Amino acid sequence: MRTPGQLRLRDLALPCALALGAAACDGKTKTPALSHTEDVVRSSPVPPENASRLGIISELVQVREFTAARAPSLGVLRAGSRVARSPEPVSRGGCSEGWYAVRPRGFVCVGVEATLDLNHPTLAAMALQPSIDAQLPYTYARTRGETPLFERVPGPGQEDAVREVGKLRRHAGMAVVGSWKAKDPSGAEARLALLTDGHFVRASDLEAARASDFVGVELGKDRDLPVAFVVKRGVRSFRLNGSDAEKGDLVEYHSKLPLSGRFRSLASIKYWAFAQAGEEVWVRHQDVTVVQKRTAFPDFVKDDLRWLDLSVSTGTLVAYEGKRAVFTTLVSVARELPDSAAGDTQPASDGPRPIPLGTVTVKQKDLTFVGKDPAGFGEAFEVLDAPWALELSSGQLIHGAYWHDRFGIEHGAGSFELSPADAARVFRFVGPELPSGWHAAATAAGQGTPVVIRK
Secondary structure (H helix, E strand, O other), X not given: OOOHHHOXXXXXXXXHHHXXXXXXXXXXXXXXXXXXXHHOOOOOOOOOOOOOEEEEOOOEEEEEOXXXXXXXXXXXXXXXXXXXXXOOOOEOOOOOOOEEEEXXXXXXXXXXXXXXXXXXXXXXXXXXXXXXXXXXXXXXXXXXXXXXXXXXXXXXOOOOEEEEEEEEOOOOEEEEEXXXXXXXXXXXXXXXXXXXXXXXXXXXXXXXXXOOOOOOEEOEOOEOOOEEEEOOOOOEEEEEEOOEEEEEEEOOOOOEEEEEEEEEEEOOEEEEEEEEOOEEEEEEHHHEEEEOOOOOOOOOOOOOOEEEEEEOOOOEEEEXXXXXXXXXEEOEEOOEEOHHHOOOOOOOOOOOEEOOOEEEEEEEEEEEEOOOOOOOOOOOOOEOOEEEEEEEOOOOEEEEOOOOOOOOOOOXXXXXXXXXXXXXXXXXXXXXXXXXXXXXXXXXXOOOOEEEEEO
């Protein structure tokens, strides 16, 4: 039996008629051939927003830069998506039912992976569409205990049956994109939750994920750096009288303190001043994480260029427009980068290595990231989806974590983890814009948002 870590998107568990369409189930559909050079179309009028739509019926479909199966990807559409299309195919080269232009750019092959039939069963099954304006793009759930993972039983007469293909541990996290009634291996009818990779879990074995409500600090004319975050419990404020420090009230975990910039040292202990209920009080430097103003900037910074400044030693992130800080928050950073996370610029090694420092760029934005090993997030349970994911040129991710509340504390396994609300804020801040109906958007060469990773 396969373990969840061995499952791949090719193991799509939707019924055949849902995943591939009826023609594919009877063996009549052929794999699209490579595009013929004479049929390649590189540009086409952009379909209007109110144009007819095509629907995606395969788990992940690439939007191609031009009408060829091996053309560069501009982004990704997920099963259930509907996007505006051209009224007729712009090319038929290497595509069973023709290439259609989609809004706002690129081309999709209609046939095995996409359909013009908006009543297709897959589009009905994957009815829960993402919300790009919410704290989380999908409904996220966690398992109550060890739980079977199911896929549909292939073959005639098995349309409403599933079989077990693995186990998920207690607290495993996932996005739920639909539901289906089917017979489990015992023959009993069960309500199943449909996951983004096409597998199923009993809905009764799931509970709603209780994500952290922590949010960072918006910066502007009314609030600026420095800002202090409280990243441990039991922290107290102080009142300073001469050479004495008198303990004050407890300061809540994950509080955001608007520092005045004033600080004092008493008996080798440094204190920062902030306003509380109209009174100046103090907090010990050792009890907080302080984000200070930058005095020097990278050479690439100019005008209103958007970029991210990420400190692995303090566990903080600042979003900038040029030299103006517009947002700051806490980030969980791993101590080491697993060898399996080696990216484009890093050769494989014999084991974990320090988090690489330097300037990288955002290569792609994904509403929820499912390409990582579910056991690769450094947790004692599987994580099948990571929301608001930014894929970096270093091979790492910046993403939301709905399964813990340890932001600003060393945590995870190589990625940079934000609270869901902060991840959504950063996701919308960086380019490129995610078009309506798209699951992921790739960055044009040389245009990725810079991310400075430093100590």
